[in-house]
Amino acid sequence: MSARDDILANIRASLGVTGAEAPRRFAAKERLAQSPEGVIPRRGQGDPAARVATFKAEAERAQASVAEVAGAADVPNEIARYLREANLPATFRMGEDARLAAMPWSETALEILRGPSDGHDLNGVSAAFAGVAESGTLALCSGPDNPTTINFLPDNHFVVVFERDIVADYESVWRKLRERYGKGAMPRTLNLITGPSRSADIEQTLLLGAHGPRRLHIVMVRDG
Amino acid sequence: MTHQPTSSHFKENAHEALRDAPLQKALVHVRSNFIQKRAEAAQRLPEFEALRDSARDIKNHTLKHLDLYLEAYEAKVRELGGEVHYAATAKQGLDIILDICRKRGAKTVTKGKSMIAEEIGLNDALEAAGIEAVETDLGEYIIQLRGEAPSHIIAPAVHVNKDEVENEFRRAHLHLPKDRDLSEPAQLLGEARGVLRDKFLNADIGITGANFLIAETGTSIIVTNEGNGDLTQILPKVHIVIASLEKITPTLADAAQLLRVLARSATGQDMSVYTTLSTGPRRPGDPDGPEEYHVVLLDNGRSSMLGGEFEDMLRCIRCGACMNHCPVYHAVGGHAYGWVYPGPMGAVLTPTLIGVKEGGQLPNASTFCGRCEEVCPVRIPLPGMMRHWREREFERHLSPTTVRAGLAFWAFFAKRPTLYRLATSFGMRALHLIGRAKGRFSFLPLARGWTRYRDLPAPQGATFQSQWRAKSRPVA
Numbered sequence: 292m293s294a295r296d297d298i299l300a301n302i303r304a305s306l307g308v309t310g311a312e313a314p315r316r317f318a319a320k321e322r323l324a325q326s327p328e329g330v331i332p333r334r335g336q337g338d339p340a341a342r343v344a345t346f347k348a349e350a351e352r353a354q355a356s357v358a359e360v361a362g363a364a365d366v367p368n369e370i371a372r373y374l375r376e377a378n379l380p381a382t383f384r385m386g387e388d389a390r391l392a393a394m395p396w397s398e399t400a401l402e403i404l405r406g407p408s409d410g411h412d413l414n415g416v417s418a419a420f421a422g423v424a425e426s427g428t429l430a431l432c433s434g435p436d437n438p439t440t441i442n443f444l445p446d447n448h449f450v451v452v453f454e455r456d457i458v459a460d461y462e463s464v465w466r467k468l469r470e471r472y473g474k475g476a477m478p479r480t481l482n483l484i485t486g487p488s489r490s491a492d493i494e495q496t497l498l499l500g501a502h503g504p505r506r507l508h509i510v511m512v513r514d515g
Numbered sequence: 516m517t518h519q520p521t522s523s524h525f526k527e528n529a530h531e532a533l534r535d536a537p538l539q540k541a542l543v544h545v546r547s548n549f550i551q552k553r554a555e556a557a558q559r560l561p562e563f564e565a566l567r568d569s570a571r572d573i574k575n576h577t578l579k580h581l582d583l584y585l586e587a588y589e590a591k592v593r594e595l596g597g598e599v600h601y602a603a604t605a606k607q608g609l610d611i612i613l614d615i616c617r618k619r620g621a622k623t624v625t626k627g628k629s630m631i632a633e634e635i636g637l638n639d640a641l642e643a644a645g646i647e648a649v650e651t652d653l654g655e656y657i658i659q660l661r662g663e664a665p666s667h668i669i670a671p672a673v674h675v676n677k678d679e680v681e682n683e684f685r686r687a688h689l690h691l692p693k694d695r696d697l698s699e700p701a702q703l704l705g706e707a708r709g710v711l712r713d714k715f716l717n718a719d720i721g722i723t724g725a726n727f728l729i730a731e732t733g734t735s736i737i738v739t740n741e742g743n744g745d746l747t748q749i750l751p752k753v754h755i756v757i758a759s760l761e762k763i764t765p766t767l768a769d770a771a772q773l774l775r776v777l778a779r780s781a782t783g784q785d786m787s788v789y790t791t792l793s794t795g796p797r798r799p800g801d802p803d804g805p806e807e808y809h810v811v812l813l814d815n816g817r818s819s820m821l822g823g824e825f826e827d828m829l830r831c832i833r834c835g836a837c838m839n840h841c842p843v844y845h846a847v848g849g850h851a852y853g854w855v856y857p858g859p860m861g862a863v864l865t866p867t868l869i870g871v872k873e874g875g876q877l878p879n880a881s882t883f884c885g886r887c888e889e890v891c892p893v894r895i896p897l898p899g900m901m902r903h904w905r906e907r908e909f910e911r912h913l914s915p916t917t918v919r920a921g922l923a924f925w926a927f928f929a930k931r932p933t934l935y936r937l938a939t940s941f942g943m944r945a946l947h948l949i950g951r952a953k954g955r956f957s958f959l960p961l962a963r964g965w966t967r968y969r970d971l972p973a974p975q976g977a978t979f980q981s982q983w984r985a986k987s988r989p990v991a
Contacts, residue, residue, distance in 0.1 A: 492654035503742025
């Protein structure tokens with residue numbers, strides 16, 4: 292017998308079942324098909340304005356910085372301002388996301404590098420799939436639009452999130468994923484990001500910038 | 516790293532830990548930090564208690580249908596081009612991983628933090644096969660340099676002080692200038708970041724654990740704060756996930772319930788910084804991510820825990836709250852427990868995984884204060900299970916003769932209430948008379964183990980039972 296058969300047989304022996312019982316199979320199949328939702332915190336709920344306000348407050352609580360701009364056209368200026376004020380080089384890397392590509396970058400003096408990061412970039416820009424109000428969390432999907440390496444290798448990570456994509460809770464992100472990818476399907480990597488990288492492994496002292504970005508700057512776009 | 520368990524020497528280990536001044540200094544951080552942060556996070560979320568019930572119910576449902584969800588999960592991973600390997604034992608798990616490494620000609624492996632990798636002794640096996648294994652979680656990296664096992668399941672280096680980290684870095688990072696300043700934690704972190712960045716970029720294979728394996732989508736989820744787990748799994752050409760069977764979770768909706776109690780119970784965060792959902796290998800058109808995706812599912816005794824008195828232990832989501840709140844852990848730290856899993860969860864799990872003969876001492880490391888059960892996000896009745904183990908240890912005649920004789924002596928009286936009352940009231944009165952002058956005993960025959968560290972207050976003359984009777988009498 293293979294290890295697989297051994298293990299399944301032992302599980303069934305311990306549970307006192309054969310694996311063929313119809314009610315058990317039905318219960319598991321139903322749960323997978325229906326994905327029932329459990330307890331949903333009230334914190335993230337409310338109208339779009341309340342969700343946006345909660346998202347911002349929670350993201351800041353997780354030590355991200357947050358700026359709000361009126362439209363997509365204002366994003367390049369906001370990123371240029373941040374880089375200038377933080378004395379950072381006016382260069383960044385981003386993927387092929389159409390929403391980012393449509394922004395008027397040429398109005399700034401920013402130099403843009405394209406494609407995945409090889410670990411030598413100081414700044415990276417991504418567009419979020421969604422924002423989650425209840426914990427100020429960003430959801431980012433892998434692929435050529437927003438390569439996952441940009442989420443982790445640059446020192447400073449800028450994430451653009453459109454306010455219409457800010458949802459109440461994680462369950463709403465799962466629903467949004469189902470709409471885009473289909474039931475039971477996922478992007479290769481989905482990153483849920485809440486604040487910049489940190490570690491408390493040395494004497495429980497909280498320090499930012501362990502292996503991932505030292506700074507996370509979120510640019511919320513009101514309409515677009 | 517030493518993987519020979521020393522759990523059967525818990526008492527000796529504990530005595531040593533109590534005398535270890537640097538360890539005692541480091542343990543203060545556990546007491547002062549974790550408890551308050553968890554309490555604040557729980558208090559800030561009105562639905563927290565309801566979420567704990569929900570988390571417990573999801574885990575119970577999953578365990579009752581584990582075979583079916585495993586099959587569903589496996590089918591989904593395969594469908595997406597990933598590979599699933601089953602390992603009944605630690606040895607099988609190691610063989611599978613070493614085989615993948617050999618096929619890819621791997622020289623360097625980066626590792627995200629994984630308790631399962633600790634459980635099977637993965638680093639030792641990789642090193643023995645001539646493969647460099649690099650721990651990338653800062654805490655794990657520190658203890659790897661020190662040649663130690665983790666002393667806490669989420670803060671593996673919690674027993675190490677800052678100066679000790681500095682010494683270790685100076686010893687290991689010889690390519691860096693000798694006169695560099697490493698007096699601040701931020702400087703130590705910066706140095707580790709730089710050293711490990713090169714390792715990430717040059718690794719052939721990345722190995723991570725998993726917090727959840729989702730049957731609905733064939734997804735593995737890891738939760739970290741540093742981002743090391745992500746760099747481990749997106750940069751090398753091969754990603755291997757090693758996880759135990761009970762990590763299976765039916766749906767993403769179920770995972771959301773568990774995630775809401777995990778970080779809050781562990782570090783007091785609402786969410787850990789990085790919750791990463793990985794599904795299969797790199798897709799056509801993907802500019803990054805691994806070309807191969809393997810999942811190694813480890814049993815190592817868990818399937819036998821189902822349906823028995825220790826099944827509840829399989830609900831554990833490894834948050835560490837039980838040890839953070841344990842007075843015994845606070846006093847002796849994690850290494851005294853002698854194997855991979857310390858604290859109350861370790862006291863229950865260790866004997867099931869390595870046997871009651873080796874691990875049977877650990878369930879005695881409890882005051883039965885019940886705090887672990889109070890804070891457990893999936894409501895595991897840890898004290899009750901430690902009691903089960905004590906009973907088993909006693910039944911199998913594994914406890915020392917003096918303990919057995921003492922218990923037999925006590926049981927003789929306890930089974931005869933009249934005699935018990937007579938004996939105790941005589942004893943109390945005698946102790947009262949002898950100890951009256953000082954009001955306490957600094958030495959008592961047969962109780963030296965107790966009086967060595969503290970005085971025994973002299974009894975007031977009457978027993979608890981006689982006082983109870985007197986006070987229950989109706990007032991005239």
